[in-house]
Amino acid sequence: MTDQLSLEDLRQARKLIAGKIVHTPMSPVECLDEPAGVELRLKHENLQTAGSFKMRGASHKLALLAEGGKNSAAGVVAASAGNHAQAVARAARRYDVPVTVVMPTTAPMTKVAACRALGATIEQIGTTLEEATDRAHELAAEQGLTFISPYDDWDIIAGQASCGLEMLEDFEDMTTAVVPLGGGGLLAGVALGLKLQRPDIRIVGVQAEEVAPWKPFLETGGFDEIRPGARTIADGISVKAPGRLTRQVIGKYVDEIVTVDDNAIARAIVRLLELTRTIGEGAGVSALAALLEGRVSLSANERVACVISGGNIDMSLVGRSIDFGLSASGRLLSIVVTLPDRPGNLAGLINEVAGLGMNVRDVRHRRGELNVPVGLTAITLELETRDRQHQRQLIEKLRQRGHEVTVLAPDA
Numbered sequence: 001m002t003d004q005l006s007l008e009d010l011r012q013a014r015k016l017i018a019g020k021i022v023h024t025p026m027s028p029v030e031c032l033d034e035p036a037g038v039e040l041r042l043k044h045e046n047l048q049t050a051g052s053f054k055m056r057g058a059s060h061k062l063a064l065l066a067e068g069g070k071n072s073a074a075g076v077v078a079a080s081a082g083n084h085a086q087a088v089a090r091a092a093r094r095y096d097v098p099v100t101v102v103m104p105t106t107a108p109m110t111k112v113a114a115c116r117a118l119g120a121t122i123e124q125i126g127t128t129l130e131e132a133t134d135r136a137h138e139l140a141a142e143q144g145l146t147f148i149s150p151y152d153d154w155d156i157i158a159g160q161a162s163c164g165l166e167m168l169e170d171f172e173d174m175t176t177a178v179v180p181l182g183g184g185g186l187l188a189g190v191a192l193g194l195k196l197q198r199p200d201i202r203i204v205g206v207q208a209e210e211v212a213p214w215k216p217f218l219e220t221g222g223f224d225e226i227r228p229g230a231r232t233i234a235d236g237i238s239v240k241a242p243g244r245l246t247r248q249v250i251g252k253y254v255d256e257i258v259t260v261d262d263n264a265i266a267r268a269i270v271r272l273l274e275l276t277r278t279i280g281e282g283a284g285v286s287a288l289a290a291l292l293e294g295r296v297s298l299s300a301n302e303r304v305a306c307v308i309s310g311g312n313i314d315m316s317l318v319g320r321s322i323d324f325g326l327s328a329s330g331r332l333l334s335i336v337v338t339l340p341d342r343p344g345n346l347a348g349l350i351n352e353v354a355g356l357g358m359n360v361r362d363v364r365h366r367r368g369e370l371n372v373p374v375g376l377t378a379i380t381l382e383l384e385t386r387d388r389q390h391q392r393q394l395i396e397k398l399r400q401r402g403h404e405v406t407v408l409a410p411d412a
Contacts, residue, residue, distance in 0.1 A: 004248070010196070014162040020059040022047065023166055025044050026044070026167065027044065035302075038302050038303075040306060041304070043166075043306065046281075046284050046309070052281075055090065061155045075100065076098075078148045079102045080101060081107045081129055082112075085107075086312070100123065102132040102136040108235070109314060114312070151183035151186075156185055163193065176303070176304045177202070177305045178290060179287055180286045183241075184249070188253075191253035203253060204255065204257070204296050206260060207257065208261075209260060212224060217247065232282065233321070234262070236281060236284065237283040260289040265282050265285060266282075266328050267328050268288045269285050269325050280313070282321075284311055285308060287307055336405070336408060337379050337403050338372070346379060352398065353381065356393055357386075358394065361384055366378045
């Protein structure tokens with residue numbers, strides 16, 4: 001495997017990891033306002049062992065090390081914000097291989113705890129994956145550990161390709177596959193698994209807009225520089241240094257790369273939960289977000305496969321992510337209404353809200369504060385609404401009545 005993988009390589013990799021991973025389902029959903037006849041199916045890697053597609057590549061790599069007698073007492077080391085770390089830790093435990101994981105200090109607590117529970121030695125350093133990777137390489141050199149790359153390794157890519165092989169088995173007439181893109185391991189693997197059998201399938205990679213080095217790659221062969229401090233809720237694909245090997249595959253087999261912003265990703269988290277009753281993390285739903293936002297052009301009668309790459313969202317962020325997604329989609333509104341401080345005015349305001357069929361989630365009543373003039377009261381309302389038009393109806397109605405209204409919800 002010096003420069004490329006064959007279809008037989010992919011099939012052998014899949015055979016080697018059979019029984020160690022889950023053949024995840026592909027569920028049909030109806031959620032797109034697209035041309036007639038478009039069929040969308042979701043590939044649920046959020047239901048994979050360890051909660052993400054990463055288990056495929058890690059299982060393959062560790063199986064090969066075990067077969068080759070390379071799983072020495074020294075063990076293996078990986079750098080990850082979470083999913084790759086969990087997958088390597090779980091795969092290493094299966095072969096009784098010591099594992100060290102280096103994670104950024106910004107890694108979700110849930111993922112850190114999961115790795116520790118799997119018996120991994122955890123070291124946290126820096127705030128970026130690049131800093132963690134540098135430290136992992138140092139540990140590999142100092143302690144004789146085998147470094148397990150999250151994406152820049154043919155063995156890892158071959159393992160991820162099992163996802164593409166499954167997709168084509170389960171959805172033989174697909175015309176387009178939409179896949180999250182970070183370092184490129186999943187996209188490269190899926191592209192190989194599909195294109196080596198069906199070169200006509202269109203492959204689209206999706207990045208988070210704030211961290212999207214791949215954006216110009218298919219046109220220029222180069223990468224965008226990421227601004228310092230750039231962050232995204234799609235932490236699993238927040239990779240600033242694309243792989244050397246993955247770019248070979250992506251440059252040859254991927255047809256398009258698009259981006260989506262965090263608002264779209266948050267909306268997709270909510271939409272996935274509504275449609276399938278399953279959780280997707282930010283990175284995991286980025287491909288779905290691109291479809292929901294119309295970033296991928298579709299024609300009549302297309303058959304679209306969308307990979308939900310992971311579901312390991314930090315539980316402390318679930319509620320906030322859902323609220324953020326509801327706000328971003330126009331279904332949750334927070335406003336401050338300033339009224340004369342008179343008996344009955346609060347009841348009148350609530351009646352105005354009820355008259356438009358809105359539900360009140362929270363009310364906060366403030367008076368006597370420095371930013372609230374004497375004789376006035378500021379009422380903060382958190383409201384459940386149908387859409388942005390519904391929100392505008394209320395705001396316009398209140399302002400027509402002479403009330404001062406400040407919108408707090410994002411993008412309302």
